[in-house]
Amino acid sequence: MQKVDAVVLGAGAAGMMCALEAGRRGRRVVLLDHAERAGKKILISGGGRCNFTNVNCRAESFLSENPHFAKSALARFTPADIIALVEKHGIRFHEKTLGQLFCDRSAMDVVAMLERECAEAGVKLMVGVRVEKVVRDGSFRVETTAGVFHAEAVVVATGGLSIPKMGATGFGYDVARQFGLRVVECRPALVPLVFDAKDCGRWCDLSGVSAEVVATAGRKRLSVSFREKMLVTHRGLSGPAVLQASSYWRAGESVTMDLAPGVEAFAPLIKKNARRDAKAAVEALRAVLPQRVAERWVALYPPKDWTNASLAAMERELHAWTVTPAGTEGYAKAEVTAGGVDTAELDARTMESSKVPGLYFIGEVVDVTGWLGGYNFQWAWASGASAGRAV
Ligand code: FDA
Numbered sequence: 001m002q003k004v005d006a007v008v009l010g011a012g013a014a015g016m017m018c019a020l021e022a023g024r025r026g027r028r029v030v031l032l033d034h035a036e037r038a039g040k041k042i043l044i045s046g047g048g049r050c051n052f053t054n055v056n057c058r059a060e061s062f063l064s065e066n067p068h069f070a071k072s073a074l075a076r077f078t079p080a081d082i083i084a085l086v087e088k089h090g091i092r093f094h095e096k097t098l099g100q101l102f103c104d105r106s107a108m109d110v111v112a113m114l115e116r117e118c119a120e121a122g123v124k125l126m127v128g129v130r131v132e133k134v135v136r137d138g139s140f141r142v143e144t145t146a147g148v149f150h151a152e153a154v155v156v157a158t159g160g161l162s163i164p165k166m167g168a169t170g171f172g173y174d175v176a177r178q179f180g181l182r183v184v185e186c187r188p189a190l191v192p193l194v195f196d197a198k199d200c201g202r203w204c205d206l207s208g209v210s211a212e213v214v215a216t217a218g219r220k221r222l223s224v225s226f227r228e229k230m231l232v233t234h235r236g237l238s239g240p241a242v243l244q245a246s247s248y249w250r251a252g253e254s255v256t257m258d259l260a261p262g263v264e265a266f267a268p269l270i271k272k273n274a275r276r277d278a279k280a281a282v283e284a285l286r287a288v289l290p291q292r293v294a295e296r297w298v299a300l301y302p303p304k305d306w307t308n309a310s311l312a313a314m315e316r317e318l319h320a321w322t323v324t325p326a327g328t329e330g331y332a333k334a335e336v337t338a339g340g341v342d343t344a345e346l347d348a349r350t351m352e353s354s355k356v357p358g359l360y361f362i363g364e365v366v367d368v369t370g371w372l373g374g375y376n377f378q379w380a381w382a383s384g385a386s387a388g389r390a391v
Contacts (some may be wrong), residue, residue, distance in 0.1 A: 004124075006153040006391040009131045009172070011038035014363025015157030016114040021388025023121025029391075030149055031123050032142075034130035035167045039111035044166070045377070050107035053381070054077040054374035056099035062379065063247055063369045069343035070379060073086070077385035079378060091115040100373045123241045130133040131158075134175050140358060152229040153358045153391040155351075157384065159362040160337025168253035168331070172365035173340065179356045182342040186368040187336030189247035192238035193255065193325040200235065202300060207234040209290045214258040215241040218248035227261055229287045232293075237327060244370050246328060247338055254324040259297070260288040264380065266315050269306075277304035280331055281314070299332070323383060336376055340367040350390035351383055 007305050008015045011033035019031040057079050061271045092104040103109050133143040142149040154169045157338045158172035163343035209232050216225040231239030245255050268284045278298050285294035353359040362383040370376040
């Protein structure tokens, strides 16, 4: 049995940030993970280059039952703070697009940075240790495969359900429920969408083609649009625009795609003496869509006739392609889990449970989900730092 000030469960982005902040304050911290090494999700993130933050980070880029909850933590640990840490370690990075910062070399640099900071702060990092039970007996008793730890504070940083084959578990949600905290229903987010059989028959043979679109999803009042690439897959749709929209999509709802944002694609056919036939329509569409998509579109949605009215209807259709997905690719392919520990149960400044003093939840296990593009790591750093300064 070991007695420490804080036990942090999960050595991912949030857990490591929390542990190093607490360690720097002189707290005795144990950081536990059942994986064979720390930061496994960081290693595979951003295609191996870790999109570690987004310089445009703001609370509007996060989904939560309480859209204001994330503001406090995000204001106390900003993109400038993680950039300063990355620079302190001599890690070179670049902005790719839309404010997304990636390592020049490898995500490994970010994990090494966090491990070094933890070591310098005196954090005891233990990997290959599964946390089995958290019990409250005055203070907390954390039962693990490496023995029992006693602490005044327990920080749950066990992440979400996405990519179970990498060690994701629902342990954090179980701990929340065990202590009487509400968990907002979880669902896969930032996830490819799957066509129904009819749409799959129409489009899936074009797997691999992509186009810039505006994808819109969500219930009317909360609908959100993203102008980015859409990719046809062998089962449905993916690409950044669709992944973003998927976080707002619910079963049974549709997603609308503007396939020619800001362009009147069929304008050339309206001109005086212009040719008006399927070949001319495909040619016009090729200005905005790949050849194969253009051909398929005209074959699937030919105009009733070639009058101006029919061409206008064809144009409208192109800007509002409505797909009702059969589902998503699920947690196996989801980048994150939406939903999680209800923010109404947590203090926005410290991430401590209001019902159970000493119990903290940070990172993806909380009902705060960022857009694609470095927002989820920024939430992990910010919520981790908030708890690390409080435990
Ligand atoms: P995280 O999942 O990182 O860590 C939780 C830890 O808890 C894990 O190490 C796990 O092993 C451990 N654990 C779970 N149960 C346990 C138990 N019972 N006992 C002990 N340990 C336990 N985001 C972003 O901003 N930029 C990006 O580039 C990417 N890229 C990306 C790619 C891919 C493929 C995925 C799947 C996800 C991303 N993300 C991302 C999302 C990002 O990785 C994610 O939001 C953060 O890693 C969440 O950090 P946490 O620390 O909360 O959980």
